[in-house]
Amino acid sequence: MDWGQIFVISITxxxxxxxxxYALAALGLNIQFGYTGLLxxxxxxxAAIGAYSVAVVTATLGQSLWLSIFIGLIGAVIFGLxxxxxTLRLRADYLAIVTIAAAEVIxxxxxxxxxxxxxxxxxxxxxxxxxxxxxFNPFDQAISWGPIQFNSAQASWITVVGWVLIGLIVLxxxxxxxxxxxxxxxxxxxDENASRSLGKNVYFYKMQALILGGxxxxxxxxxxxxxxxxVQPDNYSSRFTFFAYTILILGGAARVFGPVVGSIIFWFIxxxxxxxxxQLVATGIIPxxxxxxxQIGQVxxxxxxxxxxxxxxxxxxxxxxxxxxxxxDDR
Amino acid sequence: xxxxxxxxxxxxxxxRAVAALSGVKSEPGITKPDxxxxxxxxxxxxxxxxxxxxxxxxxxxxxxxxxxGPNGAGKTTFFNVLAGFxxxxxxxxxxxxxxxxxxxxxxxxxxxxxxxxQLTKVLAKMTVLENMRLGAQRQLGERILAAPFxxxxxxxxEQVTERALTLLRRFNLYEKKDDFAGxxxxxxxxxxxxxxxxxxxxxxxxxxxxxxxVNPALTQSLLGHIKELREEGLTVLFxxxxxxxxxxxxxxxxxxxxxxxxxxxxxASVMRDKAVIDAYLGAHHDEExxxxxxxxxQNKKAKSx
Ligand SMILES: Nc1ncnc2c1ncn2[C@@H]1O[C@H](COP(=O)(O)OP(=O)(O)OP(=O)(O)O)[C@@H](O)[C@H]1O
Ligand SMILES: [Mg+2]
Numbered sequence: 001m002d003w004g005q006i007f008v009i010s011i012t013x014x015x016x017x018x019x020x021x022y023a024l025a026a027l028g029l030n031i032q033f034g035y036t037g038l039l040x041x042x043x044x045x046x047a048a049i050g051a052y053s054v055a056v057v058t059a060t061l062g063q064s065l066w067l068s069i070f071i072g073l074i075g076a077v078i079f080g081l082x083x084x085x086x087t088l089r090l091r092a093d094y095l096a097i098v099t100i101a102a103a104e105v106i107x108x109x110x111x112x113x114x115x116x117x118x119x120x121x122x123x124x125x126x127x128x129x130x131x132x133x134x135x136f137n138p139f140d141q142a143i144s145w146g147p148i149q150f151n152s153a154q155a156s157w158i159t160v161v162g163w164v165l166i167g168l169i170v171l172x173x174x175x176x177x178x179x180x181x182x183x184x185x186x187x188x189x190x191d192e193n194a195s196r197s198l199g200k201n202v203y204f205y206k207m208q209a210l211i212l213g214g215x216x217x218x219x220x221x222x223x224x225x226x227x228x229x230x231v232q233p234d235n236y237s238s239r240f241t242f243f244a245y246t247i248l249i250l251g252g253a254a255r256v257f258g259p260v261v262g263s264i265i266f267w268f269i270x271x272x273x274x275x276x277x278x279q280l281v282a283t284g285i286i287p288x289x290x291x292x293x294x295q296i297g298q299v300x301x302x303x304x305x306x307x308x309x310x311x312x313x314x315x316x317x318x319x320x321x322x323x324x325x326x327x328x329d330d331r
Numbered sequence: 332x333x334x335x336x337x338x339x340x341x342x343x344x345x346x347r348a349v350a351a352l353s354g355v356k357s358e359p360g361i362t363k364p365d366x367x368x369x370x371x372x373x374x375x376x377x378x379x380x381x382x383x384x385x386x387x388x389x390x391x392x393x394x395x396x397x398x399x400g401p402n403g404a405g406k407t408t409f410f411n412v413l414a415g416f417x418x419x420x421x422x423x424x425x426x427x428x429x430x431x432x433x434x435x436x437x438x439x440x441x442x443x444x445x446x447x448x449q450l451t452k453v454l455a456k457m458t459v460l461e462n463m464r465l466g467a468q469r470q471l472g473e474r475i476l477a478a479p480f481x482x483x484x485x486x487x488x489e490q491v492t493e494r495a496l497t498l499l500r501r502f503n504l505y506e507k508k509d510d511f512a513g514x515x516x517x518x519x520x521x522x523x524x525x526x527x528x529x530x531x532x533x534x535x536x537x538x539x540x541x542x543x544x545v546n547p548a549l550t551q552s553l554l555g556h557i558k559e560l561r562e563e564g565l566t567v568l569f570x571x572x573x574x575x576x577x578x579x580x581x582x583x584x585x586x587x588x589x590x591x592x593x594x595x596x597x598x599a600s601v602m603r604d605k606a607v608i609d610a611y612l613g614a615h616h617d618e619e620x621x622x623x624x625x626x627x628x629q630n631k632k633a634k635s636x
């Protein structure tokens with residue numbers, strides 16, 4: 001057993017790409033669900049639009065990366081409009097149904113055989129299409145900071161950019177939710193009719209929140225596509241959305257830092273449990289008859305599920321949440 | 332002394348409102364001399380149940396009009412229709428010069444016709460002060476592009492806060508300003524909802540049972556507040572079951588029963604109207620008792636002593 005190595009891997013995961021991707025997705029959900037009460041179950045769809053815009057526009061069409069990012073963001077705006085126009089006037093559950101279905105439509109479209117030449121089918125698209133981004137890399141070797149060790153100069157660069165991006169979105173969220181705009185969306189979350197009776201155009205505000213959160217979600221996909229320099233359709237299944245929701249609730253919905261802290265903790269726990277089990281099995285401390293190495297992937301999710309259950313029982317408001325607000329629901 | 336001048340001012344305003352309505356006949360649907368709201372042929376049914384079937388309603392500007400009627404008469408449904416929260420099966424209605432049919436509820440509120448709810452809708456997870464601020468109209472900081480820049484809207488926010496605090500003082504809620512609205516009692520919520528509606532700076536306010544669940548002492552001050560609104564030139568249309576309150580403050584009373592307006596007129600005369608008494612007590616309430624009329628009078632005596 002090498003606890004030192006497990007620790008380094010887990011700590012590095014805390015700040016790594018996956019944490020950043022899911023923090024971005026959850027930051028988008030926080031604007032939609034946390035503050036406005038919109039049940040967007042299609043965050044994977046927004047992310048897929050971002051990711052595939054990057055890969056298709058650069059690798060398939062040979063255009064500039066910056067253009068592809070722009071198209072990814074515009075694509076998210078259009079997707080938000082398409083989802084929002086028919087559903088945002090209806091009860092909250094309609095948005096949930098439509099978004100989860102629409103995200104799945106996107107995934108099935110990009111992985112379909114007939115569109116193989118554009119989207120690469122179930123294999124997706126892989127290539128060195130993000131060179132433009134990495135040409136700005138100021139690092140000539142992997143950086144390390146305390147126990148955090150990146151394995152390449154490229155990984156160091158994209159991680160730094162990712163955290164700057166998160167910082168900007170957290171700042172924007174913070175500015176928005178403490179403004180009168182934030183007051184309106186919070187009132188919509190609680191009681192739409194109260195906001196309407198005070199002259200607020202509820203539909204318009206919901207649309208703004210859906211699109212803004214969706215654009216942040218598409219940034220998650222854009223980031224992922226640039227980081228991995230490959231896109232795979234099955235990364236954008238509803239599992240992506242549900243991880244993002246788990247992270248949001250873990251950190252505390254409607255808290256500015258909730259999604260970031262949630263993502264850090266979620267991926268730390270997941271990687272820590274995975275690495276520990278791997279070593280325990282490899283060294284024979286846990287015998288093959290109890291757990292085989294190919295079962296670790298599933299078992300770590302079971303343990304994470306258990307941890308989440310404990311959290312919901314003992315700290316239902318999430319790590320950052322305010323318990324007093326939950327109590328107000330009971331009246 | 333200030334109280335005295337306030338009362339006399341209120342008396343004169345009330346006298347003016349009554350005078351303006353003095354020539355108006357007590358007849359359902361009658362046109363008022365200075366009407367702010369007119370509704371015509373409003374029809375709303377739920378399945379086979381006709382909830383609202385109003386031929387005509389006209390509301391006098393800067394007066395207090397009470398809408399009364401037994402439970403299930405259709406008063407709240409009528410309010411919902413007028414304020415854009417429900418779509419009628421037929422009918423048109425006009426507020427000032429605005430045709431309101433097919434207008435969204437928020438637009439009607441922006442035009443200055445604001446309503447409160449029978450079941451209060453305070454925002455429990457916001458503080459009392461935030462509830463109040465939400466009511467203010469045309470806030471620059473409510474636009475998404477301006478919201479991230481506090482210097483653009485902080486000045487307006489200060490003005491809004493000032494106005495909110497003034498209103499909270501007036502409604503005896505100042506001490507609660509930093510509490511979550513969800514921690515307030517039912518009566519306090521009624522007060523907050525009314526104060527919040529006033530934050531929109533309305534021309535006409537529609538109150539759905541503002542006195543329900545409010546203790547008698549508070550009722551008196553609420554009635555005072557409503558009279559003050561009339562002094563400020565507001566038009567008040569309110570639904571109420573408490574007849575003493577209706578008699579006390581209203582200039583005009585409209586009676587609904589089974590979806591229809593069955594009578595209207597000044598409070599004193601309307602409450603003597605046979606149709607109104609029948610609607611409240613049932614049309615045949617005296618038939619069985621004609622023979623034993625004495626027992627009814629005896630009962631009345633017993634009650635009064
Ligand atoms: N959404 C609805 N669906 C079906 N029926 C309804 C609905 N809303 C109201 N009704 C019916 O319409 C009638 C009028 O209801 P409304 O709430 O307007 O009465 P009200 O005069 O406000 O009564 P109260 O004084 O008790 O508040 C009632 O018979 C009620 O059952
Ligand atoms: Mg009612």
